[in-house]
Structures are given as C-alpha cells and as structure tokens.
Amino acid sequence: MSAVSVTANGTGAVDAQAAAGEESAGFDIEHAEATEDFETTGTPFVDNPKMSARNVNVYYGEKHAIMNVSLDIGQNEVIAMIGPSGCGKSTFLRTLNRMNDIIPICRVEGNITLDEEDIYTSGQDTVLLRARVGMVFQKPNPFPKSIYENVAYGARIHGLAQSKAEMDEIVENSLRRASLFDEVKDNLDKPGTGLSGGQQQRLCIARAIAVSPEVILMDEPCSALDPIATARIEELIDELKEKFTIAIVTHSMQQAARVSQRTAYFHLGRLIEVGETKDVFTMPRHQLTENYITGRFG
Amino acid sequence: MPTTTLVLVLATLAVAGFYLGRNRSLALASGAGGPQSLHSLPKHYGYMAAAWVALPALLLLLLWTGLESSLLNEMVLAQLPASVRQMGADELSLYFNQLLSYAHGAIDASGLDETQLAAAQYYTEAASRLAVLKTALVFLVGLGGGALALRKIAPAFRARNHVEGIITATLFACSFLAVLTTLGIVLSVLFQAVQFFQIIPLSDFLFGLEWSPQMAIRADQVGASGSFGFIPLLLGTLLISAVAMVIAVPVGLLSAIYLSEYASRRFRAVTKPVLEILAGVPTVVYGFFAALTVAPFIRDVGESIGLTVASESALAAGTVMGIMIIPFVMSLSDDIINAVPDSLREASLGMGATMNETIRKVLLPAALPGIVGGILLAVSRAIGETMIVVMAAGLSAKLTANPLEAVTTITVQIVTLLVGDQEFDSPKTLAAFALGLVLFFVTLLLNVVALYVVRRYREQYD
Numbered sequence A: 001m002s003a004v005s006v007t008a009n010g011t012g013a014v015d016a017q018a019a020a021g022e023e024s025a026g027f028d029i030e031h032a033e034a035t036e037d038f039e040t041t042g043t044p045f046v047d048n049p050k051m052s053a054r055n056v057n058v059y060y061g062e063k064h065a066i067m068n069v070s071l072d073i074g075q076n077e078v079i080a081m082i083g084p085s086g087c088g089k090s091t092f093l094r095t096l097n098r099m100n101d102i103i104p105i106c107r108v109e110g111n112i113t114l115d116e117e118d119i120y121t122s123g124q125d126t127v128l129l130r131a132r133v134g135m136v137f138q139k140p141n142p143f144p145k146s147i148y149e150n151v152a153y154g155a156r157i158h159g160l161a162q163s164k165a166e167m168d169e170i171v172e173n174s175l176r177r178a179s180l181f182d183e184v185k186d187n188l189d190k191p192g193t194g195l196s197g198g199q200q201q202r203l204c205i206a207r208a209i210a211v212s213p214e215v216i217l218m219d220e221p222c223s224a225l226d227p228i229a230t231a232r233i234e235e236l237i238d239e240l241k242e243k244f245t246i247a248i249v250t251h252s253m254q255q256a257a258r259v260s261q262r263t264a265y266f267h268l269g270r271l272i273e274v275g276e277t278k279d280v281f282t283m284p285r286h287q288l289t290e291n292y293i294t295g296r297f298g
Numbered sequence B: 001m002p003t004t005t006l007v008l009v010l011a012t013l014a015v016a017g018f019y020l021g022r023n024r025s026l027a028l029a030s031g032a033g034g035p036q037s038l039h040s041l042p043k044h045y046g047y048m049a050a051a052w053v054a055l056p057a058l059l060l061l062l063l064w065t066g067l068e069s070s071l072l073n074e075m076v077l078a079q080l081p082a083s084v085r086q087m088g089a090d091e092l093s094l095y096f097n098q099l100l101s102y103a104h105g106a107i108d109a110s111g112l113d114e115t116q117l118a119a120a121q122y123y124t125e126a127a128s129r130l131a132v133l134k135t136a137l138v139f140l141v142g143l144g145g146g147a148l149a150l151r152k153i154a155p156a157f158r159a160r161n162h163v164e165g166i167i168t169a170t171l172f173a174c175s176f177l178a179v180l181t182t183l184g185i186v187l188s189v190l191f192q193a194v195q196f197f198q199i200i201p202l203s204d205f206l207f208g209l210e211w212s213p214q215m216a217i218r219a220d221q222v223g224a225s226g227s228f229g230f231i232p233l234l235l236g237t238l239l240i241s242a243v244a245m246v247i248a249v250p251v252g253l254l255s256a257i258y259l260s261e262y263a264s265r266r267f268r269a270v271t272k273p274v275l276e277i278l279a280g281v282p283t284v285v286y287g288f289f290a291a292l293t294v295a296p297f298i299r300d301v302g303e304s305i306g307l308t309v310a311s312e313s314a315l316a317a318g319t320v321m322g323i324m325i326i327p328f329v330m331s332l333s334d335d336i337i338n339a340v341p342d343s344l345r346e347a348s349l350g351m352g353a354t355m356n357e358t359i360r361k362v363l364l365p366a367a368l369p370g371i372v373g374g375i376l377l378a379v380s381r382a383i384g385e386t387m388i389v390v391m392a393a394g395l396s397a398k399l400t401a402n403p404l405e406a407v408t409t410i411t412v413q414i415v416t417l418l419v420g421d422q423e424f425d426s427p428k429t430l431a432a433f434a435l436g437l438v439l440f441f442v443t444l445l446l447n448v449v450a451l452y453v454v455r456r457y458r459e460q461y462d
Helices: A010-023 A091-096 A126-132 A147-157 A164-177 A181-187 A197-209 A227-240 A254-260 A278-280 A286-291 B003-032 B042-078 B089-103 B114-152 B157-201 B201-207 B231-262 B266-278 B283-304 B314-339 B340-348 B355-384 B385-394 B410-418 B427-459
Strands: A051-060 A063-074 A080-081 A106-114 A133-136 A214-218 A245-249 A262-266 A269-276
Touching: A010 B266, A051 A245, A051 A254, A063 A091, A063 A245, A063 A269, A080 A091, A080 A254, A080 B340, A091 A245, A091 A262, A091 B385, A126 A133, A126 A245, A133 A181, A133 A286, A133 B340, A147 A164, A147 A286, A164 A181, A164 A197, A181 A197, A181 A278, A197 A227, A227 A245, A227 A254, A227 A286, A254 A278, A254 B231, A262 A278, A262 A286, A262 B003, A269 A278, A269 A286, A278 A286, B003 B042, B003 B114, B042 B089, B089 B114, B157 B201, B231 B266, B231 B314, B231 B340, B231 B355, B266 B314, B283 B314, B283 B385, B314 B355, B314 B385, B340 B355, B355 B427, B385 B410, B410 B427
Parallel strands: A080 A245, A080 A262, A133 A214, A214 A245
Antiparallel strands: A051 A063, A051 A106, A262 A269
C-alpha cells in the first residue's frame, strides 16, 4: 500500500475524484445530491459521546463542502479523520470549535453538541467554547513572543492564574505535558519562533493545553515535520488521551493507524465510513474506503 | 541638424540595423545548416546590431550636448585680445554676456565695441562648425557601431547573452542616473549653504534662538544685520508635525485596524477608495481649507472659551496636515497588519481570544516595528510639507510650544526667502539653502531609520 503517495496537493484530489468516479461502480457519489440517499457505513455513534454532530452541512458561499455528516467523538478517545485533499475533513474539524465563524462566507447547518449542549445556539460564547475545545494547526504557529509568553497567552486571556507563581506552574506543567520542558527550561525567555519545527509544534500543543481544554482538535499537526519530530508528537498524543479527547486530521494513514482508536473516512464532503481503527484498516466495508487505504487513489 | 532630427534619424538607423542584423544572421545560418545552427534567435542578432547603432551614438550626443556651450565659451574667450581678458571677473562676465546676447540676436549692435562684434562673429561661425562636426561624428559612431556589430555576427556568436549584457548595462545606467541626480541636488544645495556658512557661523545657525533674516542694503540702515538662528523654525516645524501626527496616527492606525480586521468586504470596498481620495487632494487645496475654514473655526472656538488664538495657528495647520497624512498612515498600517500571517490570528482565536484581544496582544505587537516605520515615513512627509503651512501657519518665527500661536516652519521660510527677486550673495537668500540642507538631513535621517525599522520587521516571518 502506498499511503505516502496520497499527496496533500490539489492534483491528488482531482485524481482521487476521477478514480472514485470510475471505480465505485454502482454508487455514484458525485451525483448523489439529495442527502437522504446516502448513509455512513460503520459505527458513527458511541455510547458516551464527548461531542456529537448530527446532520451537519457546511457551505462556502455556493459550494456545499460538508454533506449531512453525523459523527460522535467519544470521551478520551483519539479519533482520526482521513481522506483525500478537499474531502472536507479539516472543514468538519473546524466546525467543532466554530473556527469557521472567522470565514464570512461560511455557513453551518445542523447540530453539534459538547457534553450534550448545542454549541451553535446564538447564546453560545465562542470564547468559552474555544477554551474548552482547543486547536493545534497544520503549520506550527507560535507567536513572535518568548516561549513562556506563548504558553501563558491563553491562561492570561482567560484569567486562569492569580499570581506569578501560579502562572509559572501552569507554564511548566503544560510544557512538561507537551514533553518540551526539559529542552527549553533554561530558555523560557527566548523567542518561540527560534525553536525547531517539531519543538514549535509541541510548544503550540503546550499552548493549547495550558487553558485545560477538554477536547483538542489537531489539523494535520505533523505535516510540516520530519519523521523523528512526528514520532514524538505521536507519542505525545498517546499520552494526552488520558486527559483529553482528541480529534486529529491526518494525511498519513500510518499515523491514523498508530494513534487513533476510531477512524473516520471522508470523501467529497461526505462521511463515508467510521469504525474501530483496526477494522477500518484491515477490513474496510465501503468500496471508497478500501480504494483509499489500499492506495488506489493519487 | 537639430538634436531631435538627429535622434529620429538615429532611431531609423537602429531599426535598419535590426533588420540588417537579423537578415545577416539568417543568411549566415542558411549556409551553415539552417536557423538551428545559430547560437541565438535571429532577432537577438538584430537587437544587438540596433543597440550598437543607437547606444554609443546617443551617449556621444548626450556628452556633446552637455559640453558644447562651455567648449564654445572657452573657444571665444581664448581668442579675445589680452587686454580684454585682463578685466576683472565681473566686468569680463558682463562684457562676454553682451557679445553672447548679440550673437544670439537678443540685442542689437549699438553699445558694443569692435572686439565684441568680431568675437560674436567668431562665436556664430564656431557654433555652426561645431554643429556640423557633431552631426558628422554622431552618424559616424552610429554607423561604425552598426558595422562592427554586423561584422561580429557569426553562427557561434552568443548574441542572446550579448543582448542580455547590453540590457543589464542600460538598466544600471538608469539607476545610476537617479543616484547622480540625488547627488547633484545635494551638491547644489551644499555649495550655496557653504557660502552661507562663510558669512554666518555654523554655531549661530544651529544654536541661535532668534530668526529674523532681514539684511540691510546699506550699512547704516536699522537692523543692519539679521539673525539666523534656526531653532525657532525647527521648533515650529516639529510643533506642527507633532499636531499632525496626533491627528493622523490614531485615526489612520485605528481605521486601518477596522478596515483590515472587522469591516465587511463591501464596507471596505467603499471606504478605502474614499479615504484614498484624501491622498489625491492637492496640498494647495488643503491650504485653502486650513486657512479659510479650519483656522477661523479654531480661533472662534478658542475665543468662545476665553483663549487667545492667533488667526493663523500651528493647531490649524497641523490639523489639516494630519488629515492629509491619514490615508498615508492608514494604507501603510493596513499593509503591515495584513502582512501578519493568518496563522497567528487563528492561533489566538483558537485559544478563545476575542478579536480585540487578538489585535492588541498578537497583531499589533507583531506589526509594531512596521507601523513605527510607517509613522516615521509619515513624519518625514509632514516635516517636508510646504503648501499648507505657507497658507495657514504664518510667518512669525516665535519660540513657543503653544499650538494656538502662529509659528513658522523651515519650508515656509525657504519659500519666503526665495520668492521674488533676490540677490544671491546676501546671507538672507543663501540662508534658504542652509535651511534646505538641514531639512534634507532631517528627512534623510528619518527615512533611513524608518527603512531600517521596516526591514528588521520584514525578516521576522521570512
């Protein structure tokens, strides 16, 4: 299988679409416009969901980017979202903490709940929501501030520390949990942008967990990193799931297989198949999933 | 032949050179196995020939035109009798100018002596001989250059690289010209300023607290010697610039933040051009506005609350100047805020920060060096601004920090010193150049600092 060849660029997506059109005989996903005639294969729902999405549709202007997606994210699980470029997995991830609100032309329909409370009601405070549902981005994006200030940023905004000592504790704990503390403990006043790519990404993870979120969303957190840095982040994800619920979007199927308990496969805005990670990778039930994980796309 | 005709003929020759060069390369190629055997495309050989026709000839023409008149003068001077050449410098200059004017047909022969008439005659003849020589030489160089280029054409000759070299040289020459122009301006100001400083000591100028440049024509007149302390002018300039910045920086910066971070696309599409119209209003129109609307308004308001306000106040001039600079500050800040990567916005918003917190704690700190650089550029514009202050700030060189009084600026004084007929050996007139030099250095310094700051900032995200 050639998972590595599933590229992150646009051509990969075009190829994937073409391949899907040819190979999924009997199921014409491109033309299945009406939402009722498609149902996600597998087990999208769990018993004790931390977050759950029901019938979510996302539009960018005229473009229908996410079609009728329903999915649960279980307590303290790592769920991986995979699929070819442009399939909507990142868009879906961003609906979970309303990061799509920043984009003026973006419109979200459907229900998404966090601990059974709807996060899309008009009374929902996005500031509090994002404190509970943190995010780590594709490219490490530390602020051009010191390492200390980077981690302290969220805690300051939300007033989590009453004293310098408390803030020091939050910063140290977060850095420790992101397994970065030992590398930077003598340089906390150095700029965060001076770290290596992998260290920067762990700094961003430390920054995200400093506000004690309940859910962490990771949007391809390793795509800009080398294999060694990637391995460290993956170890970290495994440790973090003790305390947090994690949803991770990834292009690497090995990564999905290594870090996640459940895997969701997206294709052209639809959630095709969800299941236990080992089931999805060893015996995919949907033709499109099988095509993707056996490397017939791209 | 007049210079324009000469240039036109050269252009025609260059076009001819292009076709000759191209055809010659094709002809050579057909003997050696078709166009593929040429190193470069046929048009490159054409360009090369055209460049060799035009460029050296144009260069010669340029040099010649620049040197012709002084050469002529030297020739005429050299053949004047020794008795004339021993006259004093002023007298000789007058004598010489008379004969030149006669030679150009500006005055008639009455009042000129025999020697002048003869010299004028000689001048006219020499001029026409030189003109013929010029035309001949320019053509010779043009044709010679073209012939050389045509001879050089061979299938193995790398015309493409050669043309590239010619273009690089031309580009270099153009940028060098800009440098030379700057140097020329600085030198012309510098020479007059040095003359000024020979009469008025530099320390009096730099540290003097009084500015009253009236010089007497006769020694026994009242106020026979002016005082040339430029501190009141500098303070006036800084006062008005400060008022301008107090208006322009907050309004410009905050509107830039609103437009780049909050405004809807439609609002932005309407507002930005409207604000940019402000930048297109001629400064003289701002001047009317300042003198006829803002200054009386400020005076009336001031008087109604019991303040004494001059009808031409620093506040009025500074306010209008500030309005003028708003679009400048705004568009610079807008560019710089937009240059902050979106990933930082997302990072902050993703932490649960509000837009406002994101702007204050992430965007502005990241953009600050660039914004400071932009503001310094705006200050140097304010300091150099002339028309508004001429019309609205007044002429009295008061040493004051009160914006309600009339002050004067460096630029206003330069204008008043040089307007009208002036003698160029009086310190009063020369003072304008000294002021110009100071102004030049102040704005240069500000620009250098600003560019340094802006550049430091740029490196941050690369």
